[in-house]
Amino acid sequence: MFFEELLADDGRVEPRDEMPDAYRRLLVRQIAQHAHSEIIGMQPEGNWISRAPSLRRKAILMAKVQDEAGHGLYLYAAAETLGVDREDLLDQLHTGRQKYSSIFNYPTLTWADVGAIGWLVDGAAIVNQVPLCRCSYGPYGRAMVRVCKEESFHQRQGFEILHTLSHGTPAQQAMAQDAVDRYWWPALMMFGPPDADSPHSAQSMAWGIKRFSNDELRQRFIDMTVPQSEALGLSLPDPDLRWNEERGHYDSGAIDFTELTEVVSGRGPCNAQRMAHRVKAHEDGAWVREAASAYAAKQAAREGAA
Ligand SMILES: [Fe+2]
Numbered sequence: 001m002f003f004e005e006l007l008a009d010d011g012r013v014e015p016r017d018e019m020p021d022a023y024r025r026l027l028v029r030q031i032a033q034h035a036h037s038e039i040i041g042m043q044p045e046g047n048w049i050s051r052a053p054s055l056r057r058k059a060i061l062m063a064k065v066q067d068e069a070g071h072g073l074y075l076y077a078a079a080e081t082l083g084v085d086r087e088d089l090l091d092q093l094h095t096g097r098q099k100y101s102s103i104f105n106y107p108t109l110t111w112a113d114v115g116a117i118g119w120l121v122d123g124a125a126i127v128n129q130v131p132l133c134r135c136s137y138g139p140y141g142r143a144m145v146r147v148c149k150e151e152s153f154h155q156r157q158g159f160e161i162l163h164t165l166s167h168g169t170p171a172q173q174a175m176a177q178d179a180v181d182r183y184w185w186p187a188l189m190m191f192g193p194p195d196a197d198s199p200h201s202a203q204s205m206a207w208g209i210k211r212f213s214n215d216e217l218r219q220r221f222i223d224m225t226v227p228q229s230e231a232l233g234l235s236l237p238d239p240d241l242r243w244n245e246e247r248g249h250y251d252s253g254a255i256d257f258t259e260l261t262e263v264v265s266g267r268g269p270c271n272a273q274r275m276a277h278r279v280k281a282h283e284d285g286a287w288v289r290e291a292a293s294a295y296a297a298k299q300a301a302r303e304g305a306a
């Protein structure tokens with residue numbers, strides 16, 4: 001009863017509060033998938049740290065990739081407040097039982113891709129995540145506040161990279177346009193399937209986890225991004241994109257969701273590579289986890305003796 005009253009009152013559910021098992025399970029699934037996306041998302045851009053075109057760009061990109069590790073950390077910690085173990089969540093990622101955002105299965109072919117990812121992928125992430133700051137589960141909502149502030153820095157740095165390239169030489173302009181052409185549709189797919197085919201959405205909305213539908217958020221992203229593309233002097237690869245005065249929104253072309261299904265099912269361009277890299281990083285980090293546990297045990301023993 002307490003749970004329903006709290007939700008009706010737009011209150012926050014906290015870790016020790018009573019909550020239905022299905023609510024807990026849905027949150028664990030969503031927060032874990034979100035956390036996995038943050039850390040897998042370090043890879044496409046991490047590829048470019050050693051090849052960033054200047055010291056300034058390198059410093060910014062390193063800070064950005066490090067932020068994503070931090071986002072993973074807040075989110076795994078938020079998931080742990082629901083009674084799950086981080087080791088176990090990572091194991092589910094490594095064995096393919098839990099997913100991460102399919103956007104990170106696309107390759108970063110040129111430096112302009114780092115700009116397109118910041119502008120479009122982090123931009124789409126912000127649109128998805130700002131409403132999560134009001135999520136009914138307290139620890140998740142609070143983690144999202146800081147994540148969103150950092151994402152907005154990521155989006156601006158991407159925009160600035162593309163702005164520099166689109167005002168550069170013809171070759172740089174072409175590189176920027178090519179990156180936008182490749183990332184536009186995958187960024188739109190980040191909002192998930194159309195509302196009619198989104199099985200978890202209704203329950204998620206009823207529980208105050210999700211505040212807007214996939215299609216509403218996708219529309220918001222399109223409306224926000226089209227004027228920005230004009231400021232960049234870059235076009236978006238959709239011939240059907242035009243302002244609809246009556247609706248007060250941009251109309252856009254149909255999305256090829258068969259591609260999304262392919263990538264989500266593990267047949268995207270980089271799925272195997274991303275997973276192999278993640279598992280290796282985890283194995284290589286075993287000694288750090290062992291050392292940290294040994295240190296913690298020693299500290300606890302010392303405190304116990306004192
Ligand atoms: Fe992030």
Ligand SMILES: [Fe+2]
Pocket residue numbers: 068122125150151154
């Ligand atoms: Fe980001």
